[in-house]
Amino acid sequence: xxxxxxxxxxxxxxxxxxxxxxxxxxxxxxxxxxxxxxxxxxxxxxxxxxxxxxxxxxxxxxxxxxxxxxxxxxxxxxxxxxxxxxxxxxxxxxxxxxxxxxxxxxxxxxxxxxxxxxxxxxxxxxxxxxxxxxxxxxxxxxxxxxxxxxxxxxxxxxxxxxxxxxxxxxxxxxxxxxxxxxxxxxxxxxxxxxxxxxxxxxxxxxxxx
Amino acid sequence: xxxxxxxxxxxxxxxxxxxxxxxxxxxxxxxxxxxxxxxxxxxxxxxxxxxxxxxxxxxxxxxxxxxxxxxxxxxxxxxxxxxxxxxxxxxxxxxxxxxxxxxxxxxxxxxxxxxxxxxxxxxxxxxxxxxxxxxxxxxxxxxxxxxxxxxxxxxxxxxxxxxxxxxxxxxxxxxxxxxxxxxxxxxxxxxxxxxxxxxxxxxxxxxxxxxxxxxxxxxxxxxxxxxxxxxxxxxxxxxxxxxxxxxxxxxxxxxxxxxxxxxxxxxxxxxxxxxxxxxxxxxxxxxxxxxxxxxxxxxxxxxxxxxxxxxxxxxxxxxxxxxxxxxxxxxxxxxxxxxxxxxxxxxxxxxxxxxxxxxxxxxxxxxxxxxxxxxxxxxxxxxxxxxxxxxxxxxxxxxxxxxxxxxxxxxxxxxxxxxxxxxxxxxxxxxxxxxxxxxxxxxxxx
Numbered sequence: 001x002x003x004x005x006x007x008x009x010x011x012x013x014x015x016x017x018x019x020x021x022x023x024x025x026x027x028x029x030x031x032x033x034x035x036x037x038x039x040x041x042x043x044x045x046x047x048x049x050x051x052x053x054x055x056x057x058x059x060x061x062x063x064x065x066x067x068x069x070x071x072x073x074x075x076x077x078x079x080x081x082x083x084x085x086x087x088x089x090x091x092x093x094x095x096x097x098x099x100x101x102x103x104x105x106x107x108x109x110x111x112x113x114x115x116x117x118x119x120x121x122x123x124x125x126x127x128x129x130x131x132x133x134x135x136x137x138x139x140x141x142x143x144x145x146x147x148x149x150x151x152x153x154x155x156x157x158x159x160x161x162x163x164x165x166x167x168x169x170x171x172x173x174x175x176x177x178x179x180x181x182x183x184x185x186x187x188x189x190x191x192x193x194x195x196x197x198x199x200x201x202x203x204x205x206x207x208x209x
Numbered sequence: 210x211x212x213x214x215x216x217x218x219x220x221x222x223x224x225x226x227x228x229x230x231x232x233x234x235x236x237x238x239x240x241x242x243x244x245x246x247x248x249x250x251x252x253x254x255x256x257x258x259x260x261x262x263x264x265x266x267x268x269x270x271x272x273x274x275x276x277x278x279x280x281x282x283x284x285x286x287x288x289x290x291x292x293x294x295x296x297x298x299x300x301x302x303x304x305x306x307x308x309x310x311x312x313x314x315x316x317x318x319x320x321x322x323x324x325x326x327x328x329x330x331x332x333x334x335x336x337x338x339x340x341x342x343x344x345x346x347x348x349x350x351x352x353x354x355x356x357x358x359x360x361x362x363x364x365x366x367x368x369x370x371x372x373x374x375x376x377x378x379x380x381x382x383x384x385x386x387x388x389x390x391x392x393x394x395x396x397x398x399x400x401x402x403x404x405x406x407x408x409x410x411x412x413x414x415x416x417x418x419x420x421x422x423x424x425x426x427x428x429x430x431x432x433x434x435x436x437x438x439x440x441x442x443x444x445x446x447x448x449x450x451x452x453x454x455x456x457x458x459x460x461x462x463x464x465x466x467x468x469x470x471x472x473x474x475x476x477x478x479x480x481x482x483x484x485x486x487x488x489x490x491x492x493x494x495x496x497x498x499x500x501x502x503x504x505x506x507x508x509x510x511x512x513x514x515x516x517x518x519x520x521x522x523x524x525x526x527x528x529x530x531x532x533x534x535x536x537x538x539x540x541x542x543x544x545x546x547x548x549x550x551x552x553x554x555x556x557x558x559x560x561x562x563x564x565x566x567x568x569x570x571x572x573x574x575x576x577x578x579x580x581x582x583x584x585x586x587x588x589x590x591x592x593x594x595x596x597x598x599x600x601x602x603x604x605x606x607x608x609x610x611x612x613x614x615x616x617x618x619x620x621x622x623x624x625x626x627x628x629x630x631x632x633x634x635x636x637x638x639x640x641x642x643x644x645x646x647x648x649x650x651x652x653x654x655x
Contacts, residue, residue, distance in 0.1 A: 050230065052247030054324045080389065081250060081264070102248075102388050103326010104344060124416075140417070169346065192344045195325050206323045207228040209297075 006030060008041050016071045017089045020152035023072075026057075031149070031158055043158060048075065048148045053100060054195075054203045055086055057151040061098070061198035063107055066090055070098065072151030076144040076165070087153050095154065097188055099177070105198070106175050108190025116187070119164050119180040128168055128178075133189050136168035136176045155184070234259060235268045244288070244301055245321060249386035260383065262390055272393045280382060281305045284332065284440055285318055287385045291435035293330075293339060293426070298322055300330075300435075302385035309377040309396060319387060327388060330431070331423070335443035336450065337431050338408060338423040346420060347402075347409060356411055357400030359647055363409055365422070370402030370409040373448050373645045378412075405641070406451040425449040446640040458627075458634035465627040472619055480611035486512060489606035493587060495524070495531065497594035504587040508540050511608050513580050518546075519610040521572040524602040526554045529593030531602060537575065540582035546575050552602075553593075574610065 002015040011027035015034065023032045024045050032039045059070045072087035083101035090096070099106040113130055126138045144165045149157035163181040170176065177188045230246040233239070239256030243249060243263055250264050251271055258274040283303040285291070290299045302319030315333035322328075329340035347365035351358060357375020364370075379396045395414075402409040408423035425447065432440045489509040495501045511518065524531035530553035537546040550573055556565040589602065639650040 048247075050247035052245055052323055103322075104342075106344075169344065175344065203324070209323055 002037075004034070004037065004039050006032065006041075007039050008032075013039060015152055016069070017087075017095050017152065017154070018093060019095055019154045020072065020087075021154060022149075022156050023152040024150045026150070033156060042156070045149055045159060051075075051148075052206070053084055054200070054206060055084070055098070055100065056202075056204040059086075059200055059202050059204070061088075061200045063096070063198065068096065070151070072153040073149060074146060074153060074157045075148040076163075077147045078142040078144045078165075082147060087151065096190070103195075104192060105195060106177075106190055106192050107198075108175065108177060108188035111176075111187045111189045113178070113185075113187035116178060116185060119166075119185075122166060128176075130176060130187070130189065133176070134170050134174070136170045136174075138166055138168050140167040141165075142167075155181070155186075230263075232268060235261065236270055236273055243386060244299075245323070245386065248321070248323065248388060249301070250388055251390045252386040253384045253391075255384070258384070260391060260393070263386075264390075271390055281316060283316070283318065283384070285330070285431070285435045285437065289435050291431075293320075293328075293430075293434050296322055296325055298328060300385070302383065302387045302391075304380055304384075304391070305382040306378050307381050309379050311376075314381065319385065329421070330426070333447065334445060335428055335441040336447035337426045337428055338447075338449055339426050340408075340410070340421050340423040342419060342421045344420075356398055356413055357646070361402070363402050365409060368404045368407055368409075370404045370407070372647050373401045373403045373408075373642075375400035375646060401448065403448050405455075406449050408449045423449065425451055445644070446637065448641060448644065450641065452634075452637065452641075454630070454634040454637040458630045461627050461630045465623065468623055469620060472616060472623075476611075476613070476616045483611040484512065484516075484609035485611075486608045487605060488512075488518075488583075488608045489585070489604075491585070491604045491606075493589065493602050493604060494599050495589040495591055495602055497529070497597050497600055498592050499597070500588070500590045502588040504589070506585040506587070506604075508582050508584045509606065511578060511580050511583055511606075513609065515577050515579050516609045517574050517576045517612060518578045519572055519574045519607045520548060520550075521570060521605045521607070522550050522552055522602065523570045523605075524552045524591070525600060526552055526567075526569050526591075526593075528555050528557075529553070529591065531589065531591040533587060533589050533602070533604070535585050535587040537578070537606075538584055538586060539579070540584055542581070544579075546578065548573055548575065574612065576612075 004013050005011065006013050006025040006028060008030040009025060009028040011025055013023050013025055013032060015023065021034050023034065025032060029045045030041045031043045031045050033042050055070055057070055061068055068088040068090050070086045071089050074085045075082060076085065083099060086098040086100065088096050088098055096107060096109050099108065111133060117128065122138060122141055124138050124141060128136050128138060130136055142165050144163055146157050146159055146161040148159065163179050166178040168176040174191050179186045230243040232241055234241050234254040234257060236259040237254060237257035239254055241252055241254050241261065243252050251260055252263055253260050259270050260272040262269040262271050285300050287300055287303060290297055298320035300318050301321045304317050305314055306317060307314035315331060318330040320328040320330060331338045331340055345365060347363035350362040357372055361372040362369055376399060377396055378399045380391065380393055383391050383393065398413045400411045406425035410421045410423060412419045428440045428443055488511055489506055491506045493504050518537065522533055530551060532551045534549035550571050552569060552571045554567040554569050642648040642650050
């Protein structure tokens with residue numbers, strides 16, 4: 001783990017994953033961009049008002065008998081709602097995402113997709129060839145905006161960051177997400193799982209429950 | 210709610226009240242309480258029944274009402290928590306929906322658990338189903354999957370769901386809060402498929418297709434789970450009502466088939482292993498159109514401990530009859546087994562052509578005859594002959610003949626209960642499918 005100090009308030013800022021290039025100081029909420037050992041403050045992250053989720057930074061879970069820990073979060077909103085993308089790290093270099101929307105949980109890994117269709121040409125129901133991962137069908141195309149970020153993340157997750165999020169499904173519980181952002185296009189492949197499958201620990205307390 | 214076994218691992222289980230949010234209704238100014246800010250997207254004002262978008266900074270009004278009549282009262286009050294399927298659920302929303310064409314309506318309860326998300330309880334004529342939205346898609350037997358098409362069968366997780374109903378559904382009434390922007394009058398195309406007690410449902414609108422699975426829950430379980438004083442008794446047979454008669458028929462039918470197979474095998478084995486020994490082959494004299502009494506056969510041996518004896522009588526009858534009465538006598542004990550038999554054969558021609566009736570041979574069986582030395586006492590009589598000569602008849606005694614009567618009777622009695630069970634099952638299924646648009650129990654030529 002890499003520990004740097006916040007250029008704004010001097011508090012320790014931890015980077016558990018080498019792939020993290022962005023962090024939010026847990027103390028002063030400064031949004032920080034990392035370049036090697038340097039941290040630059042690029043703004044502040046405003047607090048979230050209504051935030052109901054069972055997860056938090058530090059929640060651990062099991063996937064394929066391996067333990068992962070939540071180290072960052074991106075909350076995105078679109079015109080009909082919002083969802084959370086929890087950035088998770090295993091004990092080694094591997095990272096993954098836990099997507100949480102209306103009680104549905106999808107666990108997915110980054111995938112280096114090639115020859116993806118242009119974002120403008122996408123339609124619901126269209127088949128997308130993810131090569132050796134198979135053919136997936138587009139369920140949803142949403143223009144989303146970053147509402148909130150915390151912890152460490154592998155890209156600059158400043159509030160207001162816009163992207164187009166495309167949800168796809170394959171066979172069985174297989175799912176994929178393609179995120180078309182200004183600078184980069186990221187693809188993830190994973191599947192839907194039940195809450196109890198993860199054996200979560202250190203969950204966020206929810207008032208009244 | 211501290212100490213709930215179903216709440217997952219949380220460091221310090223909270224005993225606080227839910228963090229509700231209160232704001233003034235932009236329509237009537239009344240106070241609105243949002244139970245789950247951060248999860249709910251829209252809420253209904255308790256005072257004026259307007260629907261408010263809580264994701265909008267200015268609390269935009271989605272559907273405007275003022276003191277709308279309250280045509281529906283939820284059987285489970287909003288805010289009530291209950292334990293179903295091993296988890297605690299809170300009722301946060303209630304809606305009444307109806308079929309656009311038939312105006313047939315039912316009610317739906319939105320359940321929420323902040324860890325496990327949303328579920329639905331759908332109540333229809335006192336029958337309840339527990340519904341879970343799924344991300345999986347079922348496979349259709351049709352190449353071009355329609356929604357709710359005759360003959361459609363969907364497969365998901367090893368279950369086969371038959372199409373039950375399809376139609377267009379609209380939202381008539383809502384109270385509480387919802388995870389989307391609920392709109393009165395909004396319509397979706399819906400189809401239900403059943404594999405009782407399970408159900409698979411599809412809702413399709415312009416922007417998305419949502420699949421869900423359901424399972425029948427008894428009204429007693431609902432009453433207990435939500436600690437209700439009273440829930441209405443169910444009326445009729447629900448689409449997903451557990452197929453009890455079908456299950457008992459399934460079990461009984463299986464046993465029936467097993468027993469039939471067993472007794473059939475036993476019968477075949479007995480037939481194959483029957484000794485079929487000719488103990489006595491006797492030729493006797495009789496008088497045409499007369500009586501010939503007090504004939505006695507030589508003594509013969511019947512082998513084995515106890516078995517049946519078949520006596521076959523053959524006489525050359527032709528438009529005449531031959532009657533024999535006798536007794537099988539045990540030469541040692543004197544035990545007797547009386548019998549009588551008539552052999553007759555007629556033929557002729559009439560307006561329909563040639564006809565025949567009867568046979569020159571007849572057989573009878575005496576069961577459970579102990580082994581030993583035996584002889585027969587025989588009296589004969591005959592009539593209808595044109596002549597008055599003496600003639601010969603033949604009498605054969607066979608030991609250990611395969612019998613079929615017992616087998617057929619056994620099979621018959623064994624079949625009564627399964628047939629009743631099958632008919633009960635048919636009735637139950639007919640009653641279930643009576644509410645379906647795709648009822649296989651009526652012909653489609655109505």
